[in-house]
Amino acid sequence: MKEKQQNVLIIGAGLCGSLLALRLGQRGYNVSVYEMRPDLRKVDISAGRSINLAFSNRGNKATKLVGLEDKVKSLCIPMTGRMIHDAHGNTFQSNYSGRDYEYINSISRGELNALLLDEAEKHKNVNIYFNKKCKSVDFEKTTALFKDHNTKDEFVEDADIIIATDGAGSAMRKSYYLGKKFLFSFSQDYLTHGYKELSILPKENGDYKTYKNALHIWPRGNLMLIALPNLDGSFTVTLFLSYDEGKYNFNNLTTDNRVLEFFQEAFPDALALMPNLVNDFFENPTAPLGTIKCSPWHYKGNTLLMGDAAHAIVPFYGQGMNASFEDVVEFDKVLDQNLGDWEAIFKTYENTRKKDTDAIADLAIDNFHEMKGHVNQVIFQEKRKLEMALEKEFPNDYSSKYSLVTFKEDIGYREAMLRGRAQDKAILNMLSDKKIDINGNLKDILYKVKQETEAILEDDRIAGLYQR
Amino acid sequence: MKEKQQNVLIIGAGLCGSLLALRLGQRGYNVSVYEMRPDLRKVDISAGRSINLAFSNRGNKATKLVGLEDKVKSLCIPMTGRMIHDAHGNTFQSNYSGRDYEYINSISRGELNALLLDEAEKHKNVNIYFNKKCKSVDFEKTTALFKDHNTKDEFVEDADIIIATDGAGSAMRKSYYLGKKFLFSFSQDYLTHGYKELSILPKENGDYKTYKNALHIWPRGNLMLIALPNLDGSFTVTLFLSYDEGKYNFNNLTTDNRVLEFFQEAFPDALALMPNLVNDFFENPTAPLGTIKCSPWHYKGNTLLMGDAAHAIVPFYGQGMNASFEDVVEFDKVLDQNLGDWEAIFKTYENTRKKDTDAIADLAIDNFHEMKGHVNQVIFQEKRKLEMALEKEFPNDYSSKYSLVTFKEDIGYREAMLRGRAQDKAILNMLSDKKIDINGNLKDILYKVKQETEAILEDDRIAGLYQR
Structure with missing residues (x-):
C-alpha cells in the first residue's frame, strides 16, 4: 500500500477532521475534505460569540505531532483550577493538581479550527470543500453522497477510504445504523x-x-x-x-x-x-447533553468513524476535543505499524482505542455528578485536599483520578478510570473509617492509599470484573 | 378515570401482549390487540419445532395474578439444575439452589401463548386481530397505522392509550426514535x-x-x-x-x-x-444476541412500551419472559394506586420498573460469561459448592445471586444484582485469600460471607457508586 497513491475522503472539517486532514496530508495521502458549513475563516458562523473548550495534555500530544504546539499555545488561557462560588457568594479555588506545572487551558474553538484548516491547506495534496453536506455513505461501494448548499446539486464522491469526522450527528453513522448490513451496536x-x-x-x-x-x-x-x-x-x-x-x-x-x-x-x-x-x-x-457509543467503527477496509462521530461525550471532564485529538494520534501510531491493508489498520485502531473512549464517556458522566454535587460535600473536599497535598509532596508518586485522566497523557483513559476510581474509593472509605486523617503524616497516608488501591483492584480482578 | 370507559390498544399478541390483554380485560378495560402474525393456534408458525423458554418465580407471580397458575404448571417441565457436559463426555449436575423446592421450568412458548390468548378472548371486552402489522405510531395523536397482511390495506386505529408489546423490533419504539419529538435515550x-x-x-x-x-x-x-x-x-x-x-x-x-x-x-x-x-x-x-434499553418508555399519557419492546435482553439468565410477565404485575400494582391519569400511571410505572429491567439486562450478560467460561473454573466451582451448602443448611438465611434473581420474586432485579454481585465478590476473594475454605464450618462461613458482603456494599455506598 503506497501512501501517496491513496485517496482519502474525510467528511467534516471540524476540529478532528481538520487535524486528521493535516496529519494525513503530512504523511502524503491525497486528502479531500467535505464540510457542510461555510468556511469559518470567512463567515462568522458562531453568531458573534466565541465558544471555548478545555484543552489539555492529550490534545497537546496531537498538536506536537503535527508541529503546531507553539502556535496552539498562543491561543490558550491557562486555568490552574476550579474557582468555586458558593451559595453565599464566597469563592475558593481548588487547583486541578498539586503540581504547579499541571493545568488546563481555555481555547477558542473557532481560532483553533481556523489554524488547523490553514495548516492543512498548506499541503497541495489536501483539498477542503465547504458548504457540501453529506447525506449518506454507501460503505459497501466506499462512496459518499453530498448536497451542495449553494447550488442544491447532489453529487457522489468515491475514494479508497472514507473517514467520517462529522460529529455527534454523523451522517455516516446514520448510514451504518439504517443500512442494517451488519450488526451495529449503538447507543444515545x-x-x-x-x-x-x-x-x-x-x-x-x-x-x-x-x-x-x-x-x-x-x-x-x-x-x-x-x-x-x-x-x-x-x-x-x-x-x-x-x-x-x-x-x-x-x-x-x-x-x-x-x-x-x-x-x-x-x-x-x-x-x-x-x-x-x-x-x-x-x-x-x-x-x-448526550453520550454516543457505537461499534464497529469501521466497515471492512472501506470506512471509519472518528472523533465525536464515533464517541460523543458530555462536556464535564473537558475531554471531548482532547479525546478526538488523541484519536488522530492513536490512528497515526497504527499507520506506523505498516499493517498492509486498511481493514487491518481500522480493526487494530478500534481494538486499541474503543476501550479508552468508552471510559472517558463514563468518566465524563461521573464528573457531572461530582461537579454539581460532590464538590460541596465535606468528605469529597477532604479527599481533594489530601490528594493535592500528596501530589505536591510526592510529585512523581501520586496522581489523583483527575490528574490521571487529564495530565497523564501516556496512559489510556481506561487505565486512568480503573486506577482513579479505585483510589477514590480507597481514600473515601479510609477517611470514613478514620483509617486516615486529613492532618496525618503524608508519607504514611500515601503508603496506605497505595496499599488499599491495589487491594481494591486485586479484589475486583479476582471477582472477574475486568474480564470484559 | 372510569376503567370501563377506557379503550386500550395493544400492539403485539406475544407472551407479554396476550398476558396484558387478559389482565386489562379482567380489570374491565375495552381492549383491542393487533398482532402482525397469524393466529398461532390455527397456523403452525414455528416451522414445526417447539421453542421453549425458562419459566420461574417471577413469571409465576403473573400467572397467579390472572388465575392461571395451575394451567401453566401443567405445561412445565421442572429443571432442577444444570447438567454440565465436559469436554471428555463426563457429566455432573449443579443444582440451581440448595433448597429442593426451588427450580426452574422449561415451557413451550407456543403452548403458553395459546393458553393466554384463549383466556384473554373469554372476555367479551377483549378483541384480538391477527395478520395486522403495525407500521408506525403517532404518539402525539395516540393512533397507530396498521397494514393487513391479507388485503394489504392500511388503516389507522385510535385509542385512549396505546401499549406496545411488539417485541425487540418494536414499531412504536422505532417511531419514538425516528420521530425526534423528545429526547429518546436508546441502545442496541x-x-x-x-x-x-x-x-x-x-x-x-x-x-x-x-x-x-x-x-x-x-x-x-x-x-x-x-x-x-x-x-x-x-x-x-x-x-x-x-x-x-x-x-x-x-x-x-x-x-x-x-x-x-x-x-x-x-x-x-x-x-x-x-x-x-x-x-x-x-x-x-x-x-x-442483542440487548435493548431505552428511555422514556412512555410519551405523556398516550403511549407506553412494555416487555421486550422496552427492554430486550440476552437469554442467559432465563429471565426474558419472566421479566416481561413481571412488567404486567408491576403495571397492575400501579393501576391499583388509582393515580387518576395515564401520564402519572406511566411515569410511576417507569420510575419503579426501569432500574430493575436495566439490572436484569446486565445480569444476563454476566451470565453469558459465567455459563460459557466460569462454570469450568475451580474457584467458581468452589463458590458454587459453598453456596449450595449454605442454602441447604440455612434455607432462610442465604440465597446465592442466582437464587436472588430467580427465586426471590419479592425483591427487585436491581437489589438482587447489587447484593448478589457483592456476595460473589466476597466469596471469591475470601476463597482466594484462604479466609474461608470449602471444608470449613458452615455457620462460620455464613457469618463471614454476610460480614464481608455488607462491608463491600457499604464501601461502594461511601464511594458514591449507587447514587445514580
Whole structure:
C-alpha cells in the first residue's frame, strides 16, 4: 500500500477532521475534505460569540505531532483550577493538581479550527470543500453522497477510504445504523439536564470581570453554572439545568422575571456580572447533553468513524476535543505499524482505542455528578485536599483520578478510570473509617492509599470484573 | 378515570401482549390487540419445532395474578439444575439452589401463548386481530397505522392509550426514535456471538434421549451448547458461537463436513444424540444476541412500551419472559394506586420498573460469561459448592445471586444484582485469600460471607457508586 497513491475522503472539517486532514496530508495521502458549513475563516458562523473548550495534555500530544504546539499555545488561557462560588457568594479555588506545572487551558474553538484548516491547506495534496453536506455513505461501494448548499446539486464522491469526522450527528453513522448490513451496536443516552450558553462580557476597559485563570463553577446540587475565559476579556458561561425537574428548569423559565428571579436566588454574584443575561438566555438555544457509543467503527477496509462521530461525550471532564485529538494520534501510531491493508489498520485502531473512549464517556458522566454535587460535600473536599497535598509532596508518586485522566497523557483513559476510581474509593472509605486523617503524616497516608488501591483492584480482578 | 370507559390498544399478541390483554380485560378495560402474525393456534408458525423458554418465580407471580397458575404448571417441565457436559463426555449436575423446592421450568412458548390468548378472548371486552402489522405510531395523536397482511390495506386505529408489546423490533419504539419529538435515550448492543436452534429428537418409543429434568450445558470457554426439554420427548438445543472468531465460527461453518467435524471436536456426546444435526444446522437461521434499553418508555399519557419492546435482553439468565410477565404485575400494582391519569400511571410505572429491567439486562450478560467460561473454573466451582451448602443448611438465611434473581420474586432485579454481585465478590476473594475454605464450618462461613458482603456494599455506598 503506497501512501501517496491513496485517496482519502474525510467528511467534516471540524476540529478532528481538520487535524486528521493535516496529519494525513503530512504523511502524503491525497486528502479531500467535505464540510457542510461555510468556511469559518470567512463567515462568522458562531453568531458573534466565541465558544471555548478545555484543552489539555492529550490534545497537546496531537498538536506536537503535527508541529503546531507553539502556535496552539498562543491561543490558550491557562486555568490552574476550579474557582468555586458558593451559595453565599464566597469563592475558593481548588487547583486541578498539586503540581504547579499541571493545568488546563481555555481555547477558542473557532481560532483553533481556523489554524488547523490553514495548516492543512498548506499541503497541495489536501483539498477542503465547504458548504457540501453529506447525506449518506454507501460503505459497501466506499462512496459518499453530498448536497451542495449553494447550488442544491447532489453529487457522489468515491475514494479508497472514507473517514467520517462529522460529529455527534454523523451522517455516516446514520448510514451504518439504517443500512442494517451488519450488526451495529449503538447507543444515545441523554442526561435529564440540558445546557445553555451565556456570557460575561469584558469591562469597558477590556479587562476580565472576574479572575481570569480559573474555570469558575457555581455548584448548586442539582444544577450548575460554569464560566471559561476568552482572549477578548469575556467569559463563556454555561448553565446546566434540568429540563423539567426542580423549582426552576428550562421548561418553566419562560419569562424575563423568572430568569432573573432564578439567577438572583441561585447565582446572585454571577448575575451581578451579567447585565446581558436575559437577552442571552432567550437568544441562545437550549441543547441536550448526550453520550454516543457505537461499534464497529469501521466497515471492512472501506470506512471509519472518528472523533465525536464515533464517541460523543458530555462536556464535564473537558475531554471531548482532547479525546478526538488523541484519536488522530492513536490512528497515526497504527499507520506506523505498516499493517498492509486498511481493514487491518481500522480493526487494530478500534481494538486499541474503543476501550479508552468508552471510559472517558463514563468518566465524563461521573464528573457531572461530582461537579454539581460532590464538590460541596465535606468528605469529597477532604479527599481533594489530601490528594493535592500528596501530589505536591510526592510529585512523581501520586496522581489523583483527575490528574490521571487529564495530565497523564501516556496512559489510556481506561487505565486512568480503573486506577482513579479505585483510589477514590480507597481514600473515601479510609477517611470514613478514620483509617486516615486529613492532618496525618503524608508519607504514611500515601503508603496506605497505595496499599488499599491495589487491594481494591486485586479484589475486583479476582471477582472477574475486568474480564470484559 | 372510569376503567370501563377506557379503550386500550395493544400492539403485539406475544407472551407479554396476550398476558396484558387478559389482565386489562379482567380489570374491565375495552381492549383491542393487533398482532402482525397469524393466529398461532390455527397456523403452525414455528416451522414445526417447539421453542421453549425458562419459566420461574417471577413469571409465576403473573400467572397467579390472572388465575392461571395451575394451567401453566401443567405445561412445565421442572429443571432442577444444570447438567454440565465436559469436554471428555463426563457429566455432573449443579443444582440451581440448595433448597429442593426451588427450580426452574422449561415451557413451550407456543403452548403458553395459546393458553393466554384463549383466556384473554373469554372476555367479551377483549378483541384480538391477527395478520395486522403495525407500521408506525403517532404518539402525539395516540393512533397507530396498521397494514393487513391479507388485503394489504392500511388503516389507522385510535385509542385512549396505546401499549406496545411488539417485541425487540418494536414499531412504536422505532417511531419514538425516528420521530425526534423528545429526547429518546436508546441502545442496541450485540454480543460478538450469535445463536442457532437445533434439536435432540425423542427416542423411537418417545422417551427422552438424555436426562429430562435439567438444563444441559456444554461449556467450552468461548462457545457453548445448551438443551432444554420439551413435553414431546425432544430437546431444543441452542448453539452459542462467535460469528467470526475462533477456529470454528458461524461464518466459516459452511459445509456438512465442517459442521460435523466441529461437533465431533467440541460436543461428541451431543453429536451422538443428534443424527439430524446437519439438516437442522443449515435449515435454521443464525440469529443475533442483542440487548435493548431505552428511555422514556412512555410519551405523556398516550403511549407506553412494555416487555421486550422496552427492554430486550440476552437469554442467559432465563429471565426474558419472566421479566416481561413481571412488567404486567408491576403495571397492575400501579393501576391499583388509582393515580387518576395515564401520564402519572406511566411515569410511576417507569420510575419503579426501569432500574430493575436495566439490572436484569446486565445480569444476563454476566451470565453469558459465567455459563460459557466460569462454570469450568475451580474457584467458581468452589463458590458454587459453598453456596449450595449454605442454602441447604440455612434455607432462610442465604440465597446465592442466582437464587436472588430467580427465586426471590419479592425483591427487585436491581437489589438482587447489587447484593448478589457483592456476595460473589466476597466469596471469591475470601476463597482466594484462604479466609474461608470449602471444608470449613458452615455457620462460620455464613457469618463471614454476610460480614464481608455488607462491608463491600457499604464501601461502594461511601464511594458514591449507587447514587445514580
